Amino acid sequence: MYKKLLSQTLIYGLSNVLVRVFPFILTPILVRTFGPFKYSIYADFYSAAGILSVLLTHGMETTFFRFFQKFKDQGDRQNTVYFTSFTSVCMVSLLFLLLGIISREPLASAFKHPDEVIFLVWFLFILAADAISAVPFAKLRIQNRSLYFASLKILNSVIMFFSTVILIFWIPKLIEHDGIGAAFFSKIYNFNYGIGYAFAANLFASIITFLALLPTMLDGKYTFDYTLWKKMLSYAWPITIAGLAGIINETMDRQFIKYLLPKGIAEVQMGIYSAVYKIATFITLFKTAYLLGVEPFFFSHADNKNSGKTYATLMKYYAIFSAVILLFLTANLDWIGRLYIRNTDYWSGFQVVPILLIGSTFLGIYLNLSIWYKLSDNTHYGAIISGIGACITVALNFIGLKYTDLGYWVCAIATFVSYLTMMLISYFWGQREYPIPYNYKKLIFYIGGSSLLSLIAYYCSNHIAIRIGVGNILFIIFIYLTLKIEYKDIQIFKEKILQLKKGKKN
Known part of the structure; x- marks a missing residue:
């Protein structure tokens, strides 16, 4: 029992270290390039990401674990648990994305970033893609597919890191020194975006991860159980409240x-x-x-x-x-x-x-x-x-x-x-x-x-x-x-x- 836990924790631990290492390395690069004022835009958006992510997933990861275990040796019911929780997150995320795009300009103004509407739209797509991926990732964990889970998480971080470096540092230097492809990049690259290209890099990484997860997302016969969904929501809403409260503790101080x-x-x-x-x-x-x-x-x-x-x-x-x-x-x-x-x-x-x-x-x-x-x-x-x-x-x-x-x-x-x-x-x-x-x-x-x-x-x-x-x-x-x-x-x-x-x- 302990051996299994240790092996799982080591895999998750090593992957988690690698996943966090790239953003961790990226932070000193960004703060060395951008002062506190510019960096605050990046910090501001991501301080709000936690609360929005909790709302979009609304406790369905933990709820999926709990209900999946309740139906041991009942493969059909476990399949229903997965698709019911997955559908719930998809519906909420897609509705959020639609409403966010429609009201993007007043939303950007309320967020005190009226000139960063494009960053806000990229941010909305990132949140929706990551939320929809949450339950499939939980499915990998409960199936003990820790290596596949770890590989996708690491892939996401690697893509985000190198995309950020390329967009914020490599392309501007290439244009400045008139390198290969400088003429092409100078036509499409906007120097005014600055740290905003970090959002574009994140979006690209989220899309690739989403596509890589598609086989897991769609694996099994689709079944949605409305009665089961109501029971799952009953279990999930306190977790959502607890998650919101936890994120308020962790990130909302930036908003204050x-x-x-x-x-x-x-x-x-x-x-x-x-x-x-x-x-x-x-x-x-x-x-x-x-x-x-x-x-x-x-x-x-x-x-x-x-x-x-x-x-x-x-x-x-x-x-x-x-x-x-x-x-x-x-x-x-x-x-x-x-x-x-x-x-x-x-x-x-x-x-x-x-x-x-x-x-x-x-x-x-x-x-x-x-x-x-x-x-x-x-x-x-x-x-x-x-x-x-x-x-x-x-x-x-x-x-x-x-x-x-x-x-x-x-x-x-x-x-x-x-x-x-x-x-x-x-x-x-x-x-x-x-x-x-x-x-x-x-x-x-x-x-x-x-x-x-x-x-x-x-x-x-x-x-x-x-x-x-x-x-x-x-x-x-x-x-x-x-x-x-x-x-x-x-x-x-x-x-x-x-x-x-x-x-x-x-």
Whole structure:
């Protein structure tokens, strides 16, 4: 069981790292070329993408997993579950695309980008294509076709990366130096688009991925069950609310910056904050890779006798790895940040990164804890918890940005407080409704201890050398204590590995 989970997680993890590496590499290239003001256009659109994506998929990925498992050994019903959920997403996405194109000009004005209508249209097509692909991707996961899933995800990122580089950097240089094909490109290339060509590159990648997924999309006999669809929507709507609340916590702070700060200041603040927020991707990489592999595992092993103990063990190790990554990143943030973002216009934003990293760690723990309401079919509890977090985010951002001069510090603090609150509520509520024997003392030590040491490491001094030195000393001490605490489990693990090797030889 653990071997299967590990293999799936490794495949999803490696692919997820590769998928995220290309956008991660692209960010420093873009911010080095474009200042915070120009980069804010790109950040602004994609900060809204999360909310729109949640609405378009409306919880059908998780709902598909749940209902697919309910009809074990019933291939026809599982086929119906797939096409019912897929059809639901297609209808919503196509309607969204149609309405968006019809109202593109007033929509661009409301979004405060009246001169970027063409970018908005490209953006609408990206969202629709990606949403329609969501359930087929979930189908690949539940069929354990992890290699195919990973290949398509990587293909999407590779195409997007190189298309962006070609459109934004290669073609302008070719025209400038009168290279081969310069005459042709000079007729069709618009230098005024600038960073807008990143949207064109994304659209091209989404279309290729969509076409590659067509065999999976259309595999099977088409059947749509209206009665089943209503039941699925009943399960899905709380997940949608929870997803919306989660995205509000994660990305809507950029929108608060845009609408509550004065024009000019808002764009610069948004550009800086969005760029340094990318450093938290290191935590997000691990979180996403783990959840991609573990979510189907949770559902498929829910009826096992020792499932609670298994979930608790997985949580402990997730907490350990998250804590180690958090403390290492914070201890070495000064040189990692400057290596990642070479444009000095963005460096002032590094001060809020430790708070964002800790908040992202809390979010990872919360998402692991959330399995209790998914397995008990009480997804509305998740909507309530995420709604509380969203209310905190909205309230703190609105009050802080409107009545103080703290700027994006408000956004970082709101993220921290929101995720901490959600994590604590989910733990205590989950233990009452669906008890899982978590070792809460170890969880407090690993997550709480790493968070506290991270804050000490970064804010202990204004001198970079001192911060790096203190941070790495604390990191080594934390690793030593962790190994000492987990010594018995490590020895047991080694013994089991030896037993497996002996068994293979025999």
